[in-house]
Amino acid sequence: MSEAVRVYIERVKAALSVTTDEELGAKIGYSKQAIANWRRRDGIPHKAELRIVGVLGDDFAIRTPNLVTKRVKWDDITHGLAILAVEQYTSHWPRPLSYEHARAIGWRFEELEDRLRNLLTAYSARAETPDQVIDALVAMIKERRDRGIDEILSVFLTADTPSDEFRAVPPWFRKPSS
Structure with a gap:
């Protein structure tokens, strides 16, 4: 598992004031299994990242250029x-x-x-x-x-x-x- 993906998921959890994958999934519309798959596959799907950026803002974009086109x-x-x-x-x-x-x-x-x-x-x-x-x-x-x-x-x-x-x-x- 990539340290970067694990840290990113934990950062998103902290920003949303949740502690479990299940709680995170409920906040962003994914299952806890999907979040576990991100860790296992060592990556966050583009659509999931878009949703996270939509909820938490540009600071949570992983890819460059910024996913939220032109900010x-x-x-x-x-x-x-x-x-x-x-x-x-x-x-x-x-x-x-x-x-x-x-x-x-x-x-x-x-x-x-x-x-x-x-x-x-x-x-x-x-x-x-x-x-x-x-x-x-x-x-x-x-x-x-x-x-x-x-x-x-x-x-x-x-x-x-x-x-x-x-x-x-x-x-x-x-x-x-x-």
Whole structure:
């Protein structure tokens, strides 16, 4: 077994705050057997490395040049995809958006970004290039093919104005009780 592969796997575990191959596999979408095979074969598959880089950032790229072509920033992509998703689900609302509409979107936006970040990670393991990942996610958003996004944003589909259903104040936003 290569010392470099073993050290890399342990570095990824430390970054994800896990200790076992099983826990690591659950975090990045691989089985513990797959991770054991990386050690035995003395290498990390390209798609697995892409997924790890997508989760942990450029510092975890093994190959040169950087796997995340031209240092594409995943958070920027996630934010852009979230904006696209909101636009798709609120296209029937009058423009410019009112303050109430903007607040309603804001309350769902972080949850939406989390969902898209998870999808971005999953899709990055299946695609060869960042462009393929983005194209697949854009198509998925436009065709409304993800149940998680639907659950987060479906309330926007039929509402002409913000309603109490999606105006509920998140716990961190509430004023402390006196």
